[in-house]
Amino acid sequence: MMHVAHILVFVILAVHRHPSVSDATVVLNVNSTASESVVLPCALNRSSIILKDLCFYWQDERKAVLYSFNGEEMPEHVSKVYQDRITAFHHDMTRGNISVKLKDPKLEDTQRVFSVYVLNRKMKSLTHICQITLHVAVPYMTISLVVNEEAMTAVCTTQRGFPEPRVSWRLRHLNSTHRLEVRDAHTTAVQDAGNHLYNTSSTIDIRGGRYRELTCLIYNPTTDVTLYKTHVFNKDKHMCSLPGWAVLLTAALLVTR
Numbered sequence: 001m002m003h004v005a006h007i008l009v010f011v012i013l014a015v016h017r018h019p020s021v022s023d024a025t026v027v028l029n030v031n032s033t034a035s036e037s038v039v040l041p042c043a044l045n046r047s048s049i050i051l052k053d054l055c056f057y058w059q060d061e062r063k064a065v066l067y068s069f070n071g072e073e074m075p076e077h078v079s080k081v082y083q084d085r086i087t088a089f090h091h092d093m094t095r096g097n098i099s100v101k102l103k104d105p106k107l108e109d110t111q112r113v114f115s116v117y118v119l120n121r122k123m124k125s126l127t128h129i130c131q132i133t134l135h136v137a138v139p140y141m142t143i144s145l146v147v148n149e150e151a152m153t154a155v156c157t158t159q160r161g162f163p164e165p166r167v168s169w170r171l172r173h174l175n176s177t178h179r180l181e182v183r184d185a186h187t188t189a190v191q192d193a194g195n196h197l198y199n200t201s202s203t204i205d206i207r208g209g210r211y212r213e214l215t216c217l218i219y220n221p222t223t224d225v226t227l228y229k230t231h232v233f234n235k236d237k238h239m240c241s242l243p244g245w246a247v248l249l250t251a252a253l254l255v256t257r
């Protein structure tokens with residue numbers, strides 16, 4: 001058996017020589033929520049594996065090793081930044097599933113690109129079989145919509161989420177069933193330098209029309225979740241807001257549009 005250190009040197013050299021994605025590489029995006037463990041999936045196209053013959057490792061785009069397996073786990077190869085954060089599934093490995101689980105993903109882990117390399121000892125070849133880009137989100141939890149019916153302006157805000165959300169507005173005229181998209185909203189986002197979270201505020205001017213209702217939508221592209229809040233205009237010019245807020249998948253919203 002080749003010495004572990006030799007394999008690793010071979011592996012690292014090979015990676016430097018063939019850093020690109022080949023046809024054999026499965027390229028995936030994985031979206032996750034901060035602090036919730038996430039499985040990084042990868043599978044061999046063989047189904048009956050003898051663990052002592054299996055040699056593979058996971059590394060990120062900085063070449064920091066997350067997980068290394070050479071007949072057995074090689075914790076000494078794991079980079080400090082991933083120590084105690086990765087678990088593998090030995091039972092699934094015998095069926096070719098070499099996924100690992102990353103505990104407690106953080107915003108610093110977002111956009112990390114993880115690659116899995118498998119060593120074929122007989123062929124002395126190294127195959128880049130999986131490449132996974134991780135997107136980590138912090139869900140937006142609240143949405144606030146304040147409408148000034150005198151000035152006919154509206155402000156929609158949300159706080160403490162990641163990444164920057166997409167804000168959109170829908171306006172329904174009196175005696176109309178259509179909801180118009182409002183295009184000239186003024187939206188700004190500020191990012192906290194410490195925790196990287198965004199606060200977002202969007203303002204619109206809706207003078208010059210008679211409206212039935214106004215909806216603000218805040219979409220988190222990584223969680224694929226939209227928060228929305230609707231304001232119903234009072235014909236008597238009294239403030240009247242729909243109670244509460246709702247979370248729904250965008251797909252569900254599109255159905256009602």
Ligand SMILES: *[C@@H]1O[C@H](CO)[C@@H](O)[C@H](O)[C@H]1NC(C)=O
Nearest residue numbers: 039041043089092097098099
């Ligand atoms: C691989 O194993 C992990 C952990 O058990 C599991 O979450 C995942 O669904 C499996 N993937 C496949 C393709 O079976």
Ligand SMILES: *[C@@H]1O[C@H](CO)[C@@H](O)[C@H](O)[C@H]1NC(C)=O
Nearest residue numbers: 159160190191192193198199
């Ligand atoms: C975002 O909003 C929260 C809650 O209102 C506030 O505590 C925080 O300071 C704001 N962050 C920035 C960068 O403005």
Ligand SMILES: *[C@@H]1O[C@H](CO)[C@@H](O)[C@H](O)[C@H]1NC(C)=O
Nearest residue numbers: 029030031135221222223224
């Ligand atoms: C995952 O997150 C990325 C980055 O925000 C986004 O572009 C992509 O659409 C998301 N994928 C899914 C399935 O939600």
